[in-house]
Amino acid sequence: MKRKFLVMVLIVVTALNFISNISFSQNKGKVILININRTSISDLKEIDSLNKEMDKRGYIGLMNIRGSNGTSDIKSYATIGSGTRAYLSKGDIDFRTINEENDYIYLRRTGIKGKHINNLNINKLKNDNLKGEYGAFLGALGYEFKNNNLSLAVLGNADTDEQNHREICLIAMDDNGQIEKGNIDDLNIKDDLMPFGIKTDYKKLLGETKKYYKNSDLLIVELGDTYRLDLYKENLNKQTYNKLKQDINKNISGYLNEIFKMVNKEDRVYIISTYPKMQDYKNGYKLSYVILFEGDKKGLLSSATTRRKGIIGNVDIPVDILDYFGINSKLMVGKKIEKILENNNINLLIGDYEKTVSNSKIRVPVLYTYAALEMIVWILTVLALFFKNNIPKNSFKILSSFLKFTMTIPFALLIAPLFNFKSVLSIIACTVIVLISVYYLVHKFIKDDLNKLIALGLLVSIGVLIDGVSGQNMIKNSLLGYDPIIGARYYGIGNEYMGVLIGSLIFSLVGLLEKNKIAKKTILIILLISVVILGHPKMGANVGGTITAVFSFLYLILRLYDIKIDMKKIILICIAVVCVVASMAVIDIFFIGSKSHLAGAIQKIISGGPLVIIQIIKRKIEMNLRLIGVTIWSKVLISGILIVGVLFYKPIGIFKNICEEYSYLTKGWSAIVVGSTVGFFVNDSGVVAAATSIAYVIIPLLVIITKHVDKLRKV
Template sequence: MKKRILLFIIGILMTLNLGNNISYAENNGKVIFISINRTSLDEMLSIDRIKEELDSRGYIGLMNIRGSKGTSDIRSYASIGWGSRAYLNYRNIQFETLNESNKDEYIRRSGKKPKYINNLNINNTKSDAAIGEYGALPGALGMEIRNNNLKLAVLGNADTDSEQRREICLIAMDENGQIEKGNISSIDVEDGLMPFGIRTDYEKLINETKKYYDESDLLFIELGDTYRLDLYRNKLNSNTYNSMKEKIYANINNYLNEVFKIVNPNDRIYIVSPYPRLEDFRTGYRLSPVIIFDKDEKGILTSSTTRRKGVVGNIDIAPDILNYFGQESNAMLGRNIDRISMDNNIDFLTYEYEKIVSTYNIRIPTLYTYAVFQMITWIISVIFIFLRKKISKKLFNIPINILKFTMIIPFALLVEPILNLNSEISIIAVALLMSLIGYFIVHKLVKDDLNKIILLSTLTFIGILVDAATGQNMIKNSLLGYDPIIGARYYGIGNEYMGVLIGSIILALSSLFEKKKISRLLLSIVLLVCVIILGYPKMGANVGGTITAVFAFLFLIMKIYEIEVDIKKIVLIMCAVVLVVTAMALIDINFIGSKSHLAGAIEDIIIGGPIIILQIIRRKLEMNLRLIGISMWSRVLILGVIIVGVLFNKPSGILKSLCEVYPSIAKGWQAIIVGSVVGFVVNDSGVVAAATSISYVIVPVLVLIMKDIVKSKSQD
């Protein structure tokens, strides 16, 4: 009797499992990934079949191509397949179709039984990947596909007449560099009128696509010709280039017509350019197009990696493919790609792309100019202070007003994106105009210089906090923010504005407390709100900034409450830092699930162990050391430190006297300096945060010293 009951239960479970498989098959089809490498967004949208499909369905987006330690075709392909930013050099891959001559070679090198396609250099591939900063696992997608009993095949290459270009295999291979089936070596034909005398054999590719579509769950296809054309471009004139390009895209269009004939309604098709054209890359168009055809829906792409409409990371493709099959991988840093319904998706994306590129192209020149302008103003002001006896009091108003003007620039750069401009000239012109108009209004409404500084600082920190709490729509597009092309950060409060925020809020609150406009309690509450917004994963999402803020804010609070800051207090501050950061991580992991940088780091440490902590520390140190040598912000920081050091000693007692007149503001300056030191140590680009925060010490110090000089001259 018991045996019959057991068999009955097993039968029910098998039926339910079979039912689940049937349901899965009904609701999901197959995935086809088509690589049209070195293709721009405009070129992809000009392909007739793609354009025809996009009229009624399809999601489009722009993909960040960043790998580990820079960008290249091979690193983007690897990042797509491994779900993490990958480091890899071309010489360290060699994908071959199995034959008698390479069979023993692969076994000898790997100790594994070969499959139909094998990476003979798999050991070098793994060694390269280990040098990367993000712990990418080679073959992560292929491994998950194999482990879940799904079938995968690869077709095509981008070989030239002198070298193999089979990066498409990096997406599909497993951790042993193996691919079960496909055709990567006999898919091209000689054609003397095409780049390198080679082109893809589209007739054969169509037949192979039909064959492997029936046999596989996933099919990865490299069309190859667009890549060869871009490599060969410098050998062509405009006529020959355009002629070849027209033929290539006509062939691609015909191929896509056949693909769309054979697919089923439940299939998902990815059409991706893993890397942009070199000409586009040089002119700032460094995001690559991604199109996903998924049933009959239409819109744009985004992901929790970027939290930005129309933009995804190359590391998001593999998790999205796995999600289609109901799977996931803990080895991947990328996130599933989200779809946002939008009828005018093409117009939206093209406008956004122009805005992104314009911001990218003028960002460094603008910030360089701003930094140099700051430094020149600081140096002139110090010279005025040392030559105060030889300079008339009227001339002092020039550097004083310029110094105060520099304080409104971060606020102007923050609010300029409200106008949603997308041309370089308009962005610069409006930012400058806003700065001038804003300063003129403040100058006319407020007479006292310290009150002007307080107002400008207050506007700045409130603007940053409000924007961070409401989706960072201004910071995301600000010249002082960050951009999706660089891809160091996509959301939250970046290090530039983190430094500005910490400097401006400490200066504003300590000055208001000096003037007895706020109480100790209110000061502490505002700082607490700032920490929450700065660290909360859905808002500021800045781990290093949170650590910096807790250190600097607790230091200020202790000073305001007349508590001596000794070793024990520093230990308590460090404990508070750990508590706050841990709380933010737990909130994200257990309640929000937004997968912020902090949550991702905690999960990586749990999975990878203590070595992940060492990788994070190494990455931060490497970034800061690199920036010290090349960043203009490092010069700003060094100059700021020198000025503070000089004014402590000469003119004799001048800074000490100022601190005695404004004791609470002086405590704020000390807290900013503490924040600059901590920010420098705990952030990837800490030199930037330290430089932008220390200006909130230098500017008020110089202004107040010169105002005191002017006052004393008036009394003479």
């Protein structure tokens, strides 16, 4: 009886599972991805049917277009196809519809029988991709579709009269460079008045679209005309360009109007531009756009890759497509796209984009000015100390004021974004006003120089920690933060402010200890909280920063309690570092699932093996070597090291006297130096972190020395 009952239960469960699977597959629709390459957000309103559809529904976002080792059209296409930043060049692709001749070429080169569309240069493509930084699995999207018995097709090209542009196939191909079906050859017609004398045959393209829509799960379409127009633009005057653009947009509008009529409510339609217009790119507008139509709501796009409202990465698109079909790929580092409801989506996105571009344009000049000013003041102060007997006493007060002024800059750059200015001039004006105001208030209400420096250190360290906990809205928009256009980091506490945090926190805490304003146990609690904020995947999310903080903070604690630091202690510190980082990884992967950089790296190591570790180390070394050669922060760091070395010997005895008078500060400075050293080696841009933290040794030291200038004059 029991056996019959169990059999009946199994039959019912199996039947229900079968029915639910049928129901699930029936509820799922199809996905269409349409590429209108080399267009911008402003162009969308000129495509009438698209503009009308977006008034009713649709989610829009900006898309970072980076590939491996820079940006280009072809890298963005390949990155979308692989879900990881890819490296390749134009000569790596030669997509052909199969015929008797190229079938043999493909077979000869690969040992594999060709399919309907094949990349004859697939082996060259794979070899070149090995030069990339991220170990992309080229053709991952097509590979996952093939392995999950889903079908995809590709339509269209952007060919000119002299060159094939079939980069769209990089999105659709599998790991062998093959695509089972589609049409990339005869969808253009001759038109002597269009760019290169060619235009897309939209009537035929629409027919092919309807045909392949019926028998494909994913349809990828290249419209082509906008790409050709942008390539041809230098040959046109303004009037002719605008006329051609108007004609092309009208044709696109007609095509999209039919697409919106054709699709079902369960379908998903992506409209993207894999790369912005070249003139926009040159003007600093280096993000492209993505529109997602699904359902009847409208809003903005985001993802766990960026954690920024309205911005995603090109690596996210294939992951989101696969997620639609219930597939989770371990080959991709991108994340599922999130839809945020927002009726005023386009206007909000354009406003944020203007702010992002303005920040990006002035970020390097402002930071170079800051770094140069810092170095100049340091060097002038050291020179003044060497020629102290020939320089007026007031000169040292002026130099001391400038030193304190430079220490105000990180805090001013942190809080200036709160005022939400968007144009270049308004951002600069706001930053200058905030900087002067903060300096004035500190100077007015705090008299002692050391107390002023401690206050400035506390302000910026507390500000960074609070911002880290509350979503990093200040750091994300700070000129000393990170740039989503560059795309090296999108969230958390970046290396610039990580260095500032470690340097300012250690200095201000030991400064308070020097003034008997804080207990050592309180310092331990503050340092522990800071490590949690810096390393937590939902807050600071900075792995290298966490390693740096744990190492330098434990070193400081040992020094504060006068514990001798030997090899055994260093090994224990290293073990503590591993335990803290491992804890953060466990929290991320198994509890909150935020999929931060650490979790992503670990999952890549699990799937890719030891080679991934080598790639990560290689990337960090290459980045630091590259930055040492090009960034001004390397000069700041070298200047700081040289100044500390000089002050050990000149003026005679001054460093020793300061160490004796300020014993806790000295221990703090040594911990900052240790942190700078560790930070340099464990971070992609370690030179930046090291330079921003070493300032909290150099500036207080020079201010204290200038305060003792009368004693030095007698030496």
